[in-house]
Amino acid sequence: MAAKRPYGIKEYDAPAGGWGALRAVAKTLAQQQIVAQGSATLMKANQPDGFDCPGCAWPDPRHASSFEFCENGAKAITWESTAKRVGPEFFQLHSVSELWGWTDHQLEDQGRLTHPMIYDRETDRYQTIGWDEAFALIGQGLNALDSPHQAEFYTSGRASNEAAFLFQLLVRAYGTNNFPDCSNMCHEATSVGLPKSIGVGKGTVLLEDFDHCDAIFSFGHNPGTNHPRMMATLHDAARRGVPIIVFNPLKERALQKFASPQNPVEMATMSSTPIASAYHQVKAGGDLAALKGLMKAVFERDDESLAADGKGVLDRAFIAEHTLGLETLREDIDATSWETIVTASGLTQAALRSAADVYINAKKVIACYGMGITQHAHGTDNVQQLANFLLLRGNMGREGAGICPLRGHSNVQGDRTVGITEIPTDALLDGMQRAFGFRPPAEKGHNAVETIEAMMDGRSKALICLGGNLPVAMPDTETCFAAMRKLDLSVHIATKLNRSHLLTGKTTIVLPCFGRTDLDVQASGPQSVTVEDSMSMVHASRGFLNPPGEQLRSEPAIVVGMAKATLGDRYGIDWDGMLADYDRIRDKIEIVFPDFADYNRRVRVKGGFRLTVGASDRIWNTTTGKAMFLVARGVEEDARQTAGDALVLTTLRAHDQYNTTIYGMDDRYRGVFGRRDVIFMNAEDLAARGLAEGDRIDIQSLWTGDGRQRGVEGFTAIAYDIPKGTIAGYYPEMNAVIALGDHDVRSGTPAYKGVPVRVVGSAAA
Ligand SMILES: Nc1nc2c(c(=O)[nH]1)N[C@H]1C(S)=C(S)[C@@H](COP(=O)(O)OP(=O)(O)OC[C@H]3O[C@@H](n4cnc5c(=O)[nH]c(N)nc54)[C@H](O)[C@@H]3O)O[C@H]1N2
Ligand SMILES: Nc1nc2c(c(=O)[nH]1)N[C@H]1C(S)=C(S)[C@@H](COP(=O)(O)OP(=O)(O)OC[C@H]3O[C@@H](n4cnc5c(=O)[nH]c(N)nc54)[C@H](O)[C@@H]3O)O[C@H]1N2
Numbered sequence: 001m002a003a004k005r006p007y008g009i010k011e012y013d014a015p016a017g018g019w020g021a022l023r024a025v026a027k028t029l030a031q032q033q034i035v036a037q038g039s040a041t042l043m044k045a046n047q048p049d050g051f052d053c054p055g056c057a058w059p060d061p062r063h064a065s066s067f068e069f070c071e072n073g074a075k076a077i078t079w080e081s082t083a084k085r086v087g088p089e090f091f092q093l094h095s096v097s098e099l100w101g102w103t104d105h106q107l108e109d110q111g112r113l114t115h116p117m118i119y120d121r122e123t124d125r126y127q128t129i130g131w132d133e134a135f136a137l138i139g140q141g142l143n144a145l146d147s148p149h150q151a152e153f154y155t156s157g158r159a160s161n162e163a164a165f166l167f168q169l170l171v172r173a174y175g176t177n178n179f180p181d182c183s184n185m186c187h188e189a190t191s192v193g194l195p196k197s198i199g200v201g202k203g204t205v206l207l208e209d210f211d212h213c214d215a216i217f218s219f220g221h222n223p224g225t226n227h228p229r230m231m232a233t234l235h236d237a238a239r240r241g242v243p244i245i246v247f248n249p250l251k252e253r254a255l256q257k258f259a260s261p262q263n264p265v266e267m268a269t270m271s272s273t274p275i276a277s278a279y280h281q282v283k284a285g286g287d288l289a290a291l292k293g294l295m296k297a298v299f300e301r302d303d304e305s306l307a308a309d310g311k312g313v314l315d316r317a318f319i320a321e322h323t324l325g326l327e328t329l330r331e332d333i334d335a336t337s338w339e340t341i342v343t344a345s346g347l348t349q350a351a352l353r354s355a356a357d358v359y360i361n362a363k364k365v366i367a368c369y370g371m372g373i374t375q376h377a378h379g380t381d382n383v384q385q386l387a388n389f390l391l392l393r394g395n396m397g398r399e400g401a402g403i404c405p406l407r408g409h410s411n412v413q414g415d416r417t418v419g420i421t422e423i424p425t426d427a428l429l430d431g432m433q434r435a436f437g438f439r440p441p442a443e444k445g446h447n448a449v450e451t452i453e454a455m456m457d458g459r460s461k462a463l464i465c466l467g468g469n470l471p472v473a474m475p476d477t478e479t480c481f482a483a484m485r486k487l488d489l490s491v492h493i494a495t496k497l498n499r500s501h502l503l504t505g506k507t508t509i510v511l512p513c514f515g516r517t518d519l520d521v522q523a524s525g526p527q528s529v530t531v532e533d534s535m536s537m538v539h540a541s542r543g544f545l546n547p548p549g550e551q552l553r554s555e556p557a558i559v560v561g562m563a564k565a566t567l568g569d570r571y572g573i574d575w576d577g578m579l580a581d582y583d584r585i586r587d588k589i590e591i592v593f594p595d596f597a598d599y600n601r602r603v604r605v606k607g608g609f610r611l612t613v614g615a616s617d618r619i620w621n622t623t624t625g626k627a628m629f630l631v632a633r634g635v636e637e638d639a640r641q642t643a644g645d646a647l648v649l650t651t652l653r654a655h656d657q658y659n660t661t662i663y664g665m666d667d668r669y670r671g672v673f674g675r676r677d678v679i680f681m682n683a684e685d686l687a688a689r690g691l692a693e694g695d696r697i698d699i700q701s702l703w704t705g706d707g708r709q710r711g712v713e714g715f716t717a718i719a720y721d722i723p724k725g726t727i728a729g730y731y732p733e734m735n736a737v738i739a740l741g742d743h744d745v746r747s748g749t750p751a752y753k754g755v756p757v758r759v760v761g762s763a764a765a
């Protein structure tokens, strides 16, 4: 008989998607009290005349005519269009100290923010403040600093192109490049790594390519939860017989079997489609080794073929015409032994060879990847080795083949495209000069890690956040919280109350803004904004719901208010004109970034338009004009070998969460209900520590870079199908264990998915 499992832990055998997903949506609609209106809202998501779903950056089918059902998209939309409100009465009732004790779920679940608020230390409460007064305080605060470099300007990836562009204009006119943004925690390894490999920091495939590929390699992403609309694509591919090879330490349900809510037969018969044809449970941080193993197997097959007078398995014509560096890569791979690869990846030679054979036998291969690749101390190396792997057989820049990073927030890619970057290129500075007649500062600004460091040691005194929940999303919770409390000025432009707002400094202001679903009317009439998906498609988004209150403003309006109060008429920028009609913002974007030529016309075409991605057409905008095979250092240190009693902690999103937004306490596909205080562990790792499932455990960081001790206490151990040496827990709870200093040196991406730790029985009651 099976032992009794801990509270809330059950086997969940159903496929991902299916009826479970429909039931979950019905429940969410009811919880947010918007049954009638809410279902109509959902039908407008990702339709050509509707709004862009704030859920994820997966593209829409080019000719979306029918409603695409997506459980987590539905949650994101209902969470935003909720009927619940947090207004002045709420803040009269609850002090900030009291709210501090609430969970992240409780804070956001109060509903939409409706009034501009300022923290009053005497009463320990947020009080309403007028918009003009708030803007004046912000302007005074910024102008009181000794230097513009003492202020930080954070962007979370929901901001539209228009809001983000105005934000960077304000910041550059003010005089700094301090642009921490959520990409720094997310796909920065892609933005830094891919330009050196293939000349562009973006994915090369289009949605249509999935109809033509004949193998898909999936590394470190969990689409059933984080990009559910991608499941339709994978489902179709699997049904076409396309092998899908997965590398992931956890057996994610949707990558095993998926029932498409779009498929009447699967729904009626409660059947499902197997997704992965092979599932390789790589150790956390073992991808570099696995990728080197795959390439080693390809080279060995190539040698065998050549020895037998075959023509080899590499695409030699492509390599000769389009690439440089193969010999150096080959030397590195030859020098890496199978023994090292097997130990560091946790995968057998046979498994890696069989995956390589699938790769070799496929003419057109797409590789998809997510945070399992990027959020490591060697994230940039991982990305570049993945590009190498594709280049070996010319799987780049042709139909049905290419690289597909799964981006996070719905417009995180667009925000970067329109100028949110701490390292401005000459092209960007020239463009700004053309459009606005001034030359913005060129010196490198702060990324997210540098921002927290600067706040911590007092070099930065102000922080303006265009959305997000920076200190909760960042590693090293204790440091981040302390850094927030030292600020002279903090401003949060937000839709919902979150913990960042409770980390008050001298002057702390929360400004309520519209979300994607809200109708945005300015002087010239209703406005659309534009966004870029993870396949570089730019399209319009227009909300249609009445905003949650009279007081709320659009993000562009709030940025303009801050800009006018801070800059006056510096450089003669026509802020009011741009705000009155967003077409005028787009006219300026087009001047700065010529790739947006004819922006206002092209974005009005159904489905929008695609920005240039040179590598998609085999144009390599690298320094050599070729695609580059790049070498990464060895694999041993990267896999953070589990010497002694050390383990590697990886941090995950549950199914009922959107980053720091916790919709609910379930993680259905992993069999967790009503709790998040769990750590997934291999049964042998439990036994080796004298622990049993259900035991309370503490997690201690083994990172020694700064001599500080970090840890969390009183979590519950769950026996789980996960490689030995790897454990997993939820983000953001685990951020207290992760050191700010533990990040990819090349991109600054925190090593959220490769944290060296020790697990011990808990003394906590
Ligand atoms: N519903 C919902 N949608 C979202 C989000 C959300 O929180 N909720 N967040 C959005 C954002 S900002 C982002 S960036 C994306 C994130 O989307 P994902 O990249 O899918 O995010 P994660 O949940 O962090 O984890 C990815 C997967 O990596 C695996 N993994 C962990 N460590 C390793 C490793 O070392 N190697 C390998 N190969 N795999 C590993 C985990 O088991 C997990 O399956 O989703 C976006 N969409
Ligand atoms: N341990 C660990 N930590 C991680 C990760 C991980 O995998 N593991 N992932 C990292 C990743 S990939 C990312 S992207 C970051 C995410 O970091 P952030 O982007 O900073 O965090 P979010 O949780 O997405 O932000 C949620 C808040 O955004 C506000 N918001 C929502 N919609 C809107 C809007 O339309 N406009 C405005 N102005 N505000 C809005 C709401 O107030 C809400 O509370 O976290 C990172 N942190």
Ligand SMILES: [Mo]
Pocket: 182, 185, 186, 187, 407, 408, 409
């Ligand atoms: Mo992200």
